[in-house]
Amino acid sequence: MLLRTVQEAINSIEQETRRIETDKNVVRIGLSPNFAVRWMSYRLHELKAEFPSLRLVIDASPELSNLSAGEVDFVIRFGNGYWDGAEAEPLFGGGLIAVGSGPLLTRYRASTGTIKKGLPLIHVESTTDWSAWLEGSGASLGDQRADILVSHAHIAVEAAVNGAGAALVHPALVARDLKLGHLRRLSFQTLSIEQSYWIARPSKRKPTNQSRKIMNWLKSRATAERDWLDRHQHA
Numbered sequence: 065m066l067l068r069t070v071q072e073a074i075n076s077i078e079q080e081t082r083r084i085e086t087d088k089n090v091v092r093i094g095l096s097p098n099f100a101v102r103w104m105s106y107r108l109h110e111l112k113a114e115f116p117s118l119r120l121v122i123d124a125s126p127e128l129s130n131l132s133a134g135e136v137d138f139v140i141r142f143g144n145g146y147w148d149g150a151e152a153e154p155l156f157g158g159g160l161i162a163v164g165s166g167p168l169l170t171r172y173r174a175s176t177g178t179i180k181k182g183l184p185l186i187h188v189e190s191t192t193d194w195s196a197w198l199e200g201s202g203a204s205l206g207d208q209r210a211d212i213l214v215s216h217a218h219i220a221v222e223a224a225v226n227g228a229g230a231a232l233v234h235p236a237l238v239a240r241d242l243k244l245g246h247l248r249r250l251s252f253q254t255l256s257i258e259q260s261y262w263i264a265r266p267s268k269r270k271p272t273n274q275s276r277k278i279m280n281w282l283k284s285r286a287t288a289e290r291d292w293l294d295r296h297q298h299a
Contacts, residue, residue: 095123096140098217099140101124101218103237108120110285138263138275141261149267150265156260156289160254161253162230187214193232193257232255239292
């Protein structure tokens with residue numbers, strides 16, 4: 065009796081899995097956790113409004129999903145754009161910017177516009193990036209041992225928004241907060257890095273019509289945001 069019940073459940077799961085896999089309205093996306101939290105989550109309502117019949121499956125995993133195995137339709141990942149079995153297009157340019165909350169920067173900005181020593185810094189994984197940014201800016205904020213060291217950039221951004229310190233992160237993760245005034249830039253210096261955010265799909269598998277539409281929509285939103293960041297940089 066138990067075997068029969070289990071078999072019926074397994075059959076039901078198999079049928080539902082096949083139905084989802086063959087549903088043309090299902091799009092499966094692999095995202096890095098940082099991008100999923102700080103960029104994609106704020107745009108899901110726009111995406112759903114644009115594509116009402118869309119059924120979206122998001123895998124926010126730190127590992128690169130296996131594109132060639134068909135686990136996802138496409139991915140958005142941070143890297144150099146070269147992955148086996150994938151065709152990649154850049155979404156955002158490379159570079160990191162220093163940001164902090166308005167009250168924090170007001171407290172640590174001198175009347176001359178320079179940043180006073182003692183500004184708390186939030187480091188992602190290591191202190192290397194901040195050291196390079198400070199060297200390039202000619203600034204000296206005192207002892208640059210890790211004031212706060214976090215494992216993910218989205219944690220650094222959230223901490224910066226709440227006034228814990230200044231964070232050095234990719235502009236795609238803070239564009240919304242800059243627009244809303246939750247964050248301000250320390251300066252308009254950008255720390256050049258080789259990596260950035262890319263959208264990649266399997267090179268040996270033709271994208272579905274729905275996934276192609278979603279990719280084009282995401283690229284158009286990224287382009288608009290890049291344009292805004294450029295205008296903000298040179299305003």
